[in-house]
Amino acid sequence: MAKQSELEELEALFHCHKDMVFKTAYLILGDTQEAENVLQEVFIKVYRAGDTFRPEKGGFNTWLHRITVNQCISKCRKKHLPFFSLDERLEEGDFDPPGAPSQLPEELLIKQEESERIQRAMKSLDRKHRAVLTLRYFDDLSYDEIAQVLKIPLGTVKSRLNTAIKALRKELTP
Template identity: 50%
Template sequence: MDSADLIHRCQTGDEEGFAALFHQYKNLVYRTAYLMLDDAGEAEDVLQEVFVQVHRSLLTFDPLKGSFTTWLYRVTMNHCLSQRRKRRLPTISLDKVSAAALTEPQSLVNRVEDEEVVRQAVGRLNTKLRTVVILRYYLDLSYAEMAEILNVPTGTVKSRLDRALKTLRQELEMVPCTWPVKEVVK
């Protein structure tokens, strides 16, 4: 069902519409939170917090002022950032990770391990860089959409993504991918 229809139903007090909205977006919100936080329990907590906020705010949500999914992503990211702040753990910039700490190339044998290596590398990015990587490469958002969600200029999104890819490249080029990757040359 179209999200605009579901939102309209919710705004007229239809609780089954809210249930349908939850089930339509729960995977997206949970998986985004999981990629941000690397923890299933915390991702579940974020899922709850996001939809409690959605439930509270739906009555005042005006679809003419913006897309529901953009708003949902913003709420999700805000709760992920709050959850990370609660941990009060330092995020270590990948730049500071020494080569000796990285996995030896010989340990890579198949695609599954490479995906884990890449995911861990993304996990070691600082919060700002990790956020743009997930918004771009998991949620497939444009720079303008990312800028709106993060409330920063498009130029900031561009420079963060550039830095993120540069950082990931420095680490991952020491651990070459052993399976074919589709290359797009324009």
């Protein structure tokens, strides 16, 4: 049986990083259920395969991002998921987290419209471009960190980001 204290250590890690893992996976996969599956797989992997973590090759954050992105990509491969299968449930309406102040309807509508436009544009990109944009503009990783997460040369990070953002802009242009 696993020791309670070890699971508590993992639980502390989970609570600290669950949002990052879940939201990164959601932006790459576009589906909350798939993101939830990735979240579970990632932390089970952290527990079982933590010995593959090499601090000299980058921090824990980079390592966790790498597992997250790898899980997302392998999910796409296994299930042939459409890259961005927009989550229908979200479009039906949001609910505020408990206690959170609700926004003005107009404000919500404008934000919703803008973000849906971007979501549609993201849908047209392939997964490696979605991943690189998510890591840079959601997770705020540096180019060097992205290179470590995706295990690609720095030059490839630059060119991939360039291609991704230009493709996105093309989609956003009316």
